[in-house]
Amino acid sequence: MLLSLAATPGPLPAAVATRLAEGRDPSTLLRAHSPEPCAVAAQLDALGLRFLVSDDEGWPLAATPPDPPCAWLFIAGPPPPGPAASVAVVGGRRASPLRRAAARSIGAGLARAGWCVVSGGAVGVDAAAHAGALDAGGVTVVVLGCGLDVPYPRANTGLFARLRASGGTLASEHPPSAQPRAANFLPRNRLIAALSAAVVVVEAAEDSGSLSTARAAGSRGGGRVLVLPGAPWDPGAAGCNQLIRDGATLVRSLTDILEELGATVTDVATSVPAWPGLDPPARAVLTALIDGQLLTPGRLAAATGLAVATLDAALLDLELAGLIRRTAAGIQAISLPPAATTPSGRGAGAEPATSSEPRGPPEESPPAEVLERGGSGRDDGGDE
Numbered sequence: 404m405l406l407s408l409a410a411t412p413g414p415l416p417a418a419v420a421t422r423l424a425e426g427r428d429p430s431t432l433l434r435a436h437s438p439e440p441c442a443v444a445a446q447l448d449a450l451g452l453r454f455l456v457s458d459d460e461g462w463p464l465a466a467t468p469p470d471p472p473c474a475w476l477f478i479a480g481p482p483p484p485g486p487a488a489s490v491a492v493v494g495g496r497r498a499s500p501l502r503r504a505a506a507r508s509i510g511a512g513l514a515r516a517g518w519c520v521v522s523g524g525a526v527g528v529d530a531a532a533h534a535g536a537l538d539a540g541g542v543t544v545v546v547l548g549c550g551l552d553v554p555y556p557r558a559n560t561g562l563f564a565r566l567r568a569s570g571g572t573l574a575s576e577h578p579p580s581a582q583p584r585a586a587n588f589l590p591r592n593r594l595i596a597a598l599s600a601a602v603v604v605v606e607a608a609e610d611s612g613s614l615s616t617a618r619a620a621g622s623r624g625g626g627r628v629l630v631l632p633g634a635p636w637d638p639g640a641a642g643c644n645q646l647i648r649d650g651a652t653l654v655r656s657l658t659d660i661l662e663e664l665g666a667t668v669t670d671v672a673t674s675v676p677a678w679p680g681l682d683p684p685a686r687a688v689l690t691a692l693i694d695g696q697l698l699t700p701g702r703l704a705a706a707t708g709l710a711v712a713t714l715d716a717a718l719l720d721l722e723l724a725g726l727i728r729r730t731a732a733g734i735q736a737i738s739l740p741p742a743a744t745t746p747s748g749r750g751a752g753a754e755p756a757t758s759s760e761p762r763g764p765p766e767e768s769p770p771a772e773v774l775e776r777g778g779s780g781r782d783d784g785g786d787e
Contacts, residue, residue, distance in 0.1 A: 404430060404433070404440070405429055406440045406444060406454055407437050407438060407439065407443060408432055409454065409474075409477075409578055410437070410579075411432075411437040412436070412581075415587070416577065416590070417472070417473070417590040418471070419474065420471060420474035421471045423472075423474050447477070450479075452477055452552075452579065453477070453482075454475060454478075455478055456474065456475045463482055463483040463484065463485035464594075464597055465485075466487070467485075467626075468597065469596070469619065470622070473594060476576060477575050477578060478551075478574050479572065479573040480567060480571055481570065481572055482572070483519070483521070483544045483572050483574055484544075486598060486600045488519050489518060489599045489600060490601050490603060490664065491596060491599035491602040491616065491620070492506055492513070492603045492605060493523065493528060493592075493602060493603070493607075493613045493616045494532075494606035495527055495528060495606045495607065495608060495611055495613060496526050496527040496528075498527045498605065499606075499639070499695035499696075499735070500735070500736070500737035500738070501694075501737065501739070502606045502639075503527060504737075504738055505605055506528040506529075506531035506532040506605045507531040507532065509532065509535065509603060509605065509657060509660065510533065510535025510539075511538050512535075512539075512661075513657075513660070513661075514535070514537075514540065514542070514543070515539045515541065516666060517541075518541070519536075519542045520532055520535070520542070520544070521543070521598050521599045522545065523545070523546055523547070523548070523588075523612075524545035524562075524563065524573075525559075527606075528613075532605075533566060537562075537565055537569055537571070540569075542569075545566065545573050546574050546594050547574070547575040547577070547583075547591065548575070548577070548587035548588040548590075549577055550577050550578055550580050550581035550582075551574075551575050551579065552579045553580065553582060553583065555582075588612060592612055592616040593615075596617075596619035600627065600664065601620070601627035601660070601663065601664060602616055602629070603631075603660060604630045604631065604643055604646060604651070605631050606639055606640065606643065607630075607643050608638055608641055608642055609641045609642050609645070614642045614646070627663055627664075628646060628651040628652065629651065629653075629654050629659070629660055630643045630651045630654060631643060632647055632654075634694040637695075681740060684707070684713050684716065684717035685717045685720050685721055687707040687709060687717070688703065688707055688709070688714070688717045688718065688721060688727075689736060689740075692735065693739075697732050697733035697734065697735045698733050699733045700718075700733075702733075703734060724740065725737070726739070
């Protein structure tokens with residue numbers, strides 16, 4: 404009966420789940436056009452999908468039921484490991500190259516530390532976080548706002564195929580063929596928060612979907628909210644800075660995240676590296692560009708105090724190194740150089756060394772940097 408109800412076009416799954424939680428008989432919520440459960444089951448088998456409800460083994464939301472509630476999940480791959488083993492990394496679709504690089508670095512670092520990375524599969528920060536986890540050989544979960552057989556967003560279909568091949572999971576409340584309506588995405592965000600022990604916000608404009616994910620985590624009581632700050636004039640970081648002002652944990656590096664999660668981390672840089680491989684003019688330029696904004700040569704010269712010839716030489720060095728790009732609109736940092744080598748011979752940007760205590764989430768580990776600003780586009784919680 405629940406399978407037939409879950410596949411019935413009509414109200415949002417969260418609305419139906421709320422009625423079920425209030426004690427409504429599922430049979431009273433079925434409609435004349437509700438599909439036969441056997442036909443739905445055959446479709447799921449053909450697509451390689453599973454249908455989970457709260458009584459099933461592997462239900463990931465038992466310890467942290469979301470609000471509004473969730474009555475079922477469609478799953479491609481293994482069931483999500485749940486919040487004891489997972490961290491969400493979220494942000495906008497139009498985040499700057501540096502914010503996307505930060506999300507990828509965080510996703511990889513969390514995966515190396517034994518955590519599953521959860522996000523919404525959107526272009527921008529979400530995709531970068533998923534890709535980082537896969538780069539590190541880790542596990543990642545995508546929570547979609549449409550049917551799992553719908554190729555959306557199309558730009559990430561290759562990423563989703565890579566995720567499935569690596570043992571990752573796609574999850575959704577919506578049945579196969581359900582289209583990505585705008586109304587689906589804010590409810591989707593509450594599931595991302597409920598599946599995670601903490602939410603790391605990499606980029607968030609005012610009133611963005613990323614903020615709704617953070618608020619869902621904060622309202623749960625045990626959920627942690629960790630945020631990368633941004634420049635006060637950066638619209639793409641306005642939501643991040645507001646979250647920090649409201650009490651969220653400020654993130655200076657991966658170390659801050661791991662320590663907040665309870666991991667003991669040593670021998671790793673905890674702030675912006677000194678980039679000793681760069682000469683002083685190049686360091687000055689990169690420092691001025693680190694919030695990701697576009698600066699004209701004139702504004703960059705004023706910010707750094709460099710002479711025109713010195714500035715041009717520094718820009719050429721950084722451009723040849725792939726750290727900046729020049730466009731008609733100005734100059735923008737797109738990557739960061741490798742961090743300094745520590746006395747132990749490890750790069751500060753490498754996988755952090757930990758104590759002899761177990762890394763990552765206790766006993767339930769899945770198998771297995773960053774001060775930039777985002778773009779100015781507003782994220783309404785949907786995908787492109």
